[in-house]
Amino acid sequence: MAPQEPLLLIYHILALCFAQRLFHDEYAVNIVILGPGAIGTLWAVKLAQAGHNVSMWSRSNHDKIHCSLQGQSTSHTFCNRSELGLKHADLILVTVKAWQLSGAIEPLLSKLHSDVIVLVMHNGMGTLDYLVDNLPNNPLLFATTSHGAMKLDGSNVKHTGWGETKLGALNQKGLSCEFLTEVLTDALEPVEWQQNIHHSLLLKLAVNCAINPLTALNDIKNGQLSSEFYFPLLEQLIDEICRVINAEGLVITQEALAKVVNKVITSTADNYSSMHQDIAHQRRTEIDFITGYLLTRAKFHNIAVPINDSLFQKIKKIEGK
Numbered sequence: 001m002a003p004q005e006p007l008l009l010i011y012h013i014l015a016l017c018f019a020q021r022l023f024h025d026e027y028a029v030n031i032v033i034l035g036p037g038a039i040g041t042l043w044a045v046k047l048a049q050a051g052h053n054v055s056m057w058s059r060s061n062h063d064k065i066h067c068s069l070q071g072q073s074t075s076h077t078f079c080n081r082s083e084l085g086l087k088h089a090d091l092i093l094v095t096v097k098a099w100q101l102s103g104a105i106e107p108l109l110s111k112l113h114s115d116v117i118v119l120v121m122h123n124g125m126g127t128l129d130y131l132v133d134n135l136p137n138n139p140l141l142f143a144t145t146s147h148g149a150m151k152l153d154g155s156n157v158k159h160t161g162w163g164e165t166k167l168g169a170l171n172q173k174g175l176s177c178e179f180l181t182e183v184l185t186d187a188l189e190p191v192e193w194q195q196n197i198h199h200s201l202l203l204k205l206a207v208n209c210a211i212n213p214l215t216a217l218n219d220i221k222n223g224q225l226s227s228e229f230y231f232p233l234l235e236q237l238i239d240e241i242c243r244v245i246n247a248e249g250l251v252i253t254q255e256a257l258a259k260v261v262n263k264v265i266t267s268t269a270d271n272y273s274s275m276h277q278d279i280a281h282q283r284r285t286e287i288d289f290i291t292g293y294l295l296t297r298a299k300f301h302n303i304a305v306p307i308n309d310s311l312f313q314k315i316k317k318i319e320g321k
């Protein structure tokens with residue numbers, strides 16, 4: 001072998017590694033997950049496994065967060081509260097609960113450059129005005145997901161139900177971010193781009209109004225709602241919800257809405273709803289942004305919603321204890 005041959009080989013290997021890294025980096029999106037609870041951690045792990053540069057921004061002061069998904073042998077370590085990560089972020093995925101949103105975003109407002117895409121994903125409605133008012137120059141998007149996830153302990157998350165994610169723009173700049181559909185699909189499919197995200201949010205609101213308070217108050221899994229016992233109550237509940245979301249502009253029949261709700265009940269049958277988990281752990285629930293939002297809109301449209309109202313009062317009473 002000529003003396004320069006091993007050197008040539010090393011050079012080729014280095015060039016190949018460099019080209020692969022370049023290709024990888026071109027595709028990789030720098031993502032910060034703000035508020036990594038159960039759903040945020042699920043997305044963090046799936047996005048990292050899809051090849052993206054993911055870090056977290058949680059309340060904890062630890063520099064690193066270790067986590068894993070139940071059923072997977074590999075565990076992941078994410079940087080936490082990295083200023084550099086935030087500075088270079090292409091996307092902030094906000095997965096805090098609706099009532100935590102302003103408190104979580106406020107301290108970061110001065111640190112976020114106006115190109116960073118802000119994608120919010122939480123149950124319920126009522127935070128859009130805050131986002132549009134406080135991030136007027138950023139591309140803003142909202143996603144709604146019916147995946148079920150549960151924290152088993154500080155670092156383990158269980159993906160309890162396969163769902164789907166709908167994504168859409170909240171402002172003009174957000175309209176240019178349809179490419180995120182592919183980024184998210186590679187991580188956790190299916191993901192669908194919506195021209196009118198408001199309609200998807202109303203539909204998800206309807207699902208949460210039907211499932212969450214009932215499962216929390218009766219201490220049951222989602223799947224138990226399909227028993228005959230709950231049928232009459234669920235039917236009346238869906239009737240009220242349907243009238244409100246129709247008045248809000250989403251045209252859907254009561255039968256069609258019942259089908260949507262039942263599909264989620266079946267696909268997440270083994271899941272304890274997020275409101276059930278919140279009540280079980282004596283945490284504040286999202287009731288103000290789920291049933292509470294529905295009650296506000298019902299009042300606006302002059303629609304009577306006594307069943308929803310009574311579920312709302314019951315959850316508030318437990319929260320107040």
Ligand code: PAF
Pocket residue numbers: 123145146147148207208211212222264268271272273274275
């Ligand atoms: O809030 C939840 O738990 C979820 O949105 C859903 C889809 C109802 C599944 O449990």
